[in-house]
Each structure stands twice: as C-alpha cells, then as structure tokens.
Amino acid sequence: MSARIAVLGAGSWGTALALQLARQGHEVRLWARDPAQAEAMQRDRVNERYLPGFALPENLSVSADFDACLADVDRLLVVTPSHAFPETLERLAPHLTPEMGLAWASKGFEPGSGRLLHVVAEERFGTAMPLALITGPSFAKEVAAGLPTAVTVAASSPEFGETWAGLLHGSGFRAYYTSDLTGAELGGAVKNVLAVACGMADGLELGANTRAALITRGLAETMRLGKAMDADPRTLMGLAGIGDLVLTCTGDLSRNRRLGLALGRGQSVDEAVAEIGQVVEGIKTSQETMRLAERYGVDMPITEQVHGILFKGWNARTGVKVLMERDLKRETE
Numbered sequence: 573m574s575a576r577i578a579v580l581g582a583g584s585w586g587t588a589l590a591l592q593l594a595r596q597g598h599e600v601r602l603w604a605r606d607p608a609q610a611e612a613m614q615r616d617r618v619n620e621r622y623l624p625g626f627a628l629p630e631n632l633s634v635s636a637d638f639d640a641c642l643a644d645v646d647r648l649l650v651v652t653p654s655h656a657f658p659e660t661l662e663r664l665a666p667h668l669t670p671e672m673g674l675a676w677a678s679k680g681f682e683p684g685s686g687r688l689l690h691v692v693a694e695e696r697f698g699t700a701m702p703l704a705l706i707t708g709p710s711f712a713k714e715v716a717a718g719l720p721t722a723v724t725v726a727a728s729s730p731e732f733g734e735t736w737a738g739l740l741h742g743s744g745f746r747a748y749y750t751s752d753l754t755g756a757e758l759g760g761a762v763k764n765v766l767a768v769a770c771g772m773a774d775g776l777e778l779g780a781n782t783r784a785a786l787i788t789r790g791l792a793e794t795m796r797l798g799k800a801m802d803a804d805p806r807t808l809m810g811l812a813g814i815g816d817l818v819l820t821c822t823g824d825l826s827r828n829r830r831l832g833l834a835l836g837r838g839q840s841v842d843e844a845v846a847e848i849g850q851v852v853e854g855i856k857t858s859q860e861t862m863r864l865a866e867r868y869g870v871d872m873p874i875t876e877q878v879h880g881i882l883f884k885g886w887n888a889r890t891g892v893k894v895l896m897e898r899d900l901k902r903e904t905e
C-alpha cells in the first residue's frame with residue numbers, strides 16, 4: 573500500500589532513499605535545510621549538488637519548509653549526518669506519533685557522548701515509540717541508478733522492521749529486517765573508521781594483503797566492542813557488519829575510503845575533506861568509537877591508529893608498523 577513519507581535530509585543518501593521510495597509508488601516529501609537548494613531541486617528535478625544525473629519523479633517533492641514536509645505524513649525517515657541527528661529529533665518532536673514511528677539511515681554516534689542513535693531516540697521519545705534503522709552496504713549513487721542492493725532494517729519490533737522493509741523493498745532493492753539495533757548501529761558506524769584505515773593503506777601502496785588484514789582485524793575489533801555492548805555477533809557477520817565493511821573499505825565511491833587514500837598520499841585532513849565536499853562520518857566516529865572502547869575496556873588498535881592520525885598528528889606509515897609489531901596473540905580472542 574502506498575504511503576505519504578517525509579525524508580529529512582537532502583544529501584546524497586536522503587535523495588537516493590527518497591528516489592527508491594518514490595519508485596515503490598509512495599508520495600515522498602524530501603526536506604532540504606537550504607531553501608536555495610530545495611528550490612533548485614524542485615525546479616530542475618535533480619539534486620545537482622549531491623546526486624547529479626538522476627531525475628526526480630513527480631511523486632517526489634522537495635521543500636525547505638520543515639513543518640509542511642511533515643504535515644499529515646504516515647511515516648518519516650531521518651537521513652541527516654549523525655551529528656545533526658539529536659537536533660533533528662528536537663525539530664520533528666511536535667509532529668511525531670507512535671503510529672508514524674521514527675526511522676533513520678544515518679551512520680554514526682551522538683557526538684560528545686558516543687551514545688548509539690537508538691538510545692538517543694529512546695531517551696527522547698520513550699520505549700513505546702517504534703524505531704528503525706536502515707543500514708547495510710549501499711552507495712547512494714548505485715541505489716539511485718537502480719543497481720541491485722541489499723540492506724537491513726534494524727527495528728525495535730519485528731512489525732516495524734517489516735513495515736519499513738516493505739516500504740523500501742522492490743525494483744532491485746532488497747530489504748531484510750532484524751531486531752538487533754545495537755549490532756546494526758555499531759557495524760554501520762565503525763566501518764567508516766576502518767574504511768579510512770584501508771584507504772590510507774592503499775594510498776601508501778601497501779598492497780592487497782594489508783587491505784585484507786585490515787578488513788579482517790577491523791571486523792575482529794568491531795566484534796569485540798559488539799560483545800561488550802551485547803550486540804548479536806550474527807548482525808556483524810551480516811549486511812550491517814561485514815557487508816558494509818567490505819563495501820566501504822574497497823569501493824572508491826566511499827568518502828571515508830577516499831579520505832584515507834588522500835591521507836596516505838600525503839594530503840592533509842582539511843584539504844581532503846574540502847575536496848570530497850560531503851560528510852565523512854569516520855572522522856567524528858573515530859573519536860566516539862575510542863570513547864566507547866575506553867568505556868567498555870575493549871582493545872581497538874586500528875581505530876586507535878586512525879583516531880591518532882586524524883586528531884593527534886600521528887603518522888600513517890608509523891601506524892602500520894605499530895600494528896604489525898604488536899605482541900603475538902591468538903587470532904580468536
């Protein structure tokens with residue numbers, strides 16, 4: 573059944589998900605915070621700034637009027653960068669009802685506290701509010717192009733997970749659902765930090781063995797954190813974990829991987845971020861992941877190196893040496 577859906581955040585991912593929902597026959601209202609951008613998108617029927625080349629269909633409208641976008645909608649989906657998630661919740665609060673429920677597709681933690689976004693939402697709206705996160709290996713450009721993609725919807729109840737999977741599912745886009753919000757959020761956030769590490773190794777031309785080692789040992793440290801935070805390990809072995817980790821560590825569409833590549837080739841963080849011109853979640857997420865690692869007493873050496881390189885002036889080549897010279901240990905501990 574077709575629904576009226578507000579998508580809040582008109583970057584590359586918000587636009588691609590709005591397109592996918594519109595393809596399924598829903599009436600989609602996309603909110604852009606910049607009035608000039610909203611006007612240009614509504615007029616030219618394309619998101620020239622964040623997702624050029626994909627025509628917006630008639631059943632997708634764009635506006636900078638937040639309240640008008642949310643008036644009388646059946647469902648709403650937040651797709652801002654994670655640092656804007658708490659303020660977006662405050663703005664949407666007067667419109668939100670338990671019948672509507674809250675969904676989001678941002679990947680990251682609350683800045684300054686490291687809290688998972690579902691914990692932030694639960695604290696704001698209570699445990700009766702249905703919550704769902706859309707995550708998994710999904711580059712916006714490929715979804716917009718209609719290339720086959722599989723994601724997972726992690727939700728506070730199987731019914732709400734199935735609802736969102738049903739809204740999105742179709743036209744070569746396959747949506748699974750799960751109830752492990754913690755595992756799904758950890759997988760989607762920490763992989764951005766690990767993609768910076770893989771990009772750096774590739775920028776330094778360290779070869780395919782290094783890349784495979786970083787992906788595998790990166791998964792090991794994510795699983796250690798997941799265990800400490802009661803995530804289901806099967807989630808981290810699925811689309812939200814290894815799936816997104818492999819995509820982001822190896823696919824050059826990844827902004828996090830591209831940041832790493834630039835750093836490995838000797839560019840500064842500021843230069844690289846300016847050149848990418850879009851959100852690079854791994855930067856803030858490296859800080860918050862270190863906060864979580866310390867809070868839960870979990871060893872996360874790759875994350876620690878990325879964080880040190882981004883924030884403390886550590887050297888990327890030295891970082892690899894430090895990782896290689898760690899004490900001998902069992903693989904599976």
Ligand SMILES: NC(=O)C1=CN([C@@H]2O[C@H](COP(=O)(O)OP(=O)(O)OC[C@H]3O[C@@H](n4cnc5c(N)ncnc54)[C@H](OP(=O)(O)O)[C@@H]3O)[C@@H](O)[C@H]2O)C=CC1
Nearest residue numbers: 582583584585586606652653654656678679711712850851
């Ligand atoms: N792109 C992708 O392939 C995927 C992205 N994601 C996740 O989706 C989230 C959004 O990323 P993405 O769309 O790619 O980012 P982009 O960099 O493409 O776009 C960011 C968008 O967020 C808007 N924005 C920035 N700050 C705020 C704010 N405070 N309030 C409201 N809007 C704001 C920007 O508006 P303005 O132009 O006015 O600055 C812009 O429209 C991230 O968490 C990302 O990890 C997940 C899966 C795939």
Ligand SMILES: O=C(CO)COP(=O)(O)O
Nearest residue numbers: 708709710711826827828
């Ligand atoms: O999350 C993504 C794909 O699943 C997008 O990754 P980047 O943010 O690194 O571009």
